[in-house]
Amino acid sequence: MQPTDYIYGIRAVIEAIREGREIDKLFIQKGLQGDLANELFSLMRANHIVAQRVPAERLNRITRKNHQGVIAMLSAVTYHNLGNLVNDLYDDGRLPFMVVLDGITDVRNFGAMARTAECCGVDALVIAEKGSVSVGADAVKTSAGALLSLPVCRERSIASAVRFLKDSGYQIVAVSEKADMNYTLADYTTPVALVMGAEDTGISPEVMALCDTKVSIPMFGHIGSLNVSVAAGVLMYEVVRQRLNSDLEVI
Numbered sequence: 001m002q003p004t005d006y007i008y009g010i011r012a013v014i015e016a017i018r019e020g021r022e023i024d025k026l027f028i029q030k031g032l033q034g035d036l037a038n039e040l041f042s043l044m045r046a047n048h049i050v051a052q053r054v055p056a057e058r059l060n061r062i063t064r065k066n067h068q069g070v071i072a073m074l075s076a077v078t079y080h081n082l083g084n085l086v087n088d089l090y091d092d093g094r095l096p097f098m099v100v101l102d103g104i105t106d107v108r109n110f111g112a113m114a115r116t117a118e119c120c121g122v123d124a125l126v127i128a129e130k131g132s133v134s135v136g137a138d139a140v141k142t143s144a145g146a147l148l149s150l151p152v153c154r155e156r157s158i159a160s161a162v163r164f165l166k167d168s169g170y171q172i173v174a175v176s177e178k179a180d181m182n183y184t185l186a187d188y189t190t191p192v193a194l195v196m197g198a199e200d201t202g203i204s205p206e207v208m209a210l211c212d213t214k215v216s217i218p219m220f221g222h223i224g225s226l227n228v229s230v231a232a233g234v235l236m237y238e239v240v241r242q243r244l245n246s247d248l249e250v251i
Contacts, residue, residue, distance in 0.1 A: 005074060005136050008059075008067035010036045017043050022075035024134045026051040029059055029069030040070065048156070050130055076140045082153040082161055085124055086168050096170065096191040097239060099232065100126040102158045102207050103198035105133050111142025112229035113196070118146035120236040126153045126161050126193075159206045165193045172211045174203050175235050177225045179214035186215050188239040189246050196235075199228050 007016055014036075017023065026044070028051045044051060059067050089096045099122050104110055110133040117125060132154075133139065140147045155161040166172050170191045175183070195211060197203030208214070217226060217234055226234070 005076075006062065006071055007074065008063055008065060008071045010040055010068045010070045013070050013072045014040050014043060016072060016074070017047055017049065022078055023049055023072050024075040024136060025073040027054050027059060027062070027071045027073075028052070029054065029056050032069040037069075073134060073136060075135050076137050077135050077147055077152055079135075079154045080124060080151040082124075082126065082155060082164065085151060085153060086165070089123055094123070095189075095243065096193075097122050098124050098126060098165065098170070098193040099236070100158060100162060100165075100172075100193050100195045100207075101132065102128075102195055102203050103131055103201060104196065104228065105131070105198065106228075107133055107136075107139050108142050109133075109199075109227065109229040110135075111139045111144075111147070113232045114139070114143035114150055114152075115146045116229070116233040116236055118143070118150045120240050122150065122236065124151040124153050126155060126158070126165075128158045129154055129156050158204070159210065162193070162195065162207055162210045166210060166212070171213060173235075174208055174211035174214045175216070175231060176202055176208070176214055177216050177219070178202070179216040181213065181215045183215040183217055183235055183238055186213050188242045192239060194232070194235050194239070196228055196232050199225070 007013060026049060030053045056069070059069065059071055062071050099113065099117055101110070114125060127133065135147060135152055162172055170193045172193050172195060173186060174195045176197065195203055195207060217231055219225070
């Protein structure tokens with residue numbers, strides 16, 4: 001972790017929140033008490049910031065300096081509001097294209113997907129506040145800088161985000177090796193959101209139930225699935241291919 005990725009100390013974190021800094025992850029020592037800590041907790045509630053309660057040993061592994069039981073990881077990007085972005089895309093007359101990441105935690109996969117998404121003209125990546133990858137300096141570097149220009153929406157619930165996109169006229173396409181439909185047979189010439197799940201657990205049942213279409217990539221070798229960033233790349237370029245062949249806007 002680079003020094004510019006995090007701040008430590010209760011007062012420093014309070015001021016960062018008040019200044020509107022994007023807090024990617026917040027670690028708080030178990031059992032932390034006191035007036036200043038209560039001020040932090042109140043500010044967290046007001047700004048809907050969720051913290052992870054961890055033992056002191058974990059905080060000490062991040063820094064040996066006087067962290068006072070609080071360490072915040074700062075996001076390298078400014079997150080976008082999903083509702084505002086959806087409205088703006090429609091107002092601009094664009095054909096929306098989003099990629100929703102359900103449970104993706106590997107920073108290299110995330111960075112690779114962001115790089116491909118930027119090249120494909122994806123309008124935004126959607127991730128969850130909890131149980132998701134951190135958009136830090138490592139992710140930006142792995143994305144070759146794509147995350148500095150590609151909008152990222154961080155939502156409290158992926159299921160709620162998918163439901164909102166569905167209600168907003170998006171076709172929700174789940175990418176899963178368990179699906180029966182070949183990915184080339186789906187129609188991506190409408191507003192679309194591709195949903196990619198974690199390599200170990202896949203798309204969660206709650207999110208899968210909301211998807212309109214479920215597609216898979218044919219496999220002919222002995223390995224049962226592709227790396228998630230490779231699979232995402234295949235699907236993203238299929239969206240581009242279909243839209244180009246239909247003379248539709250792809251960026």
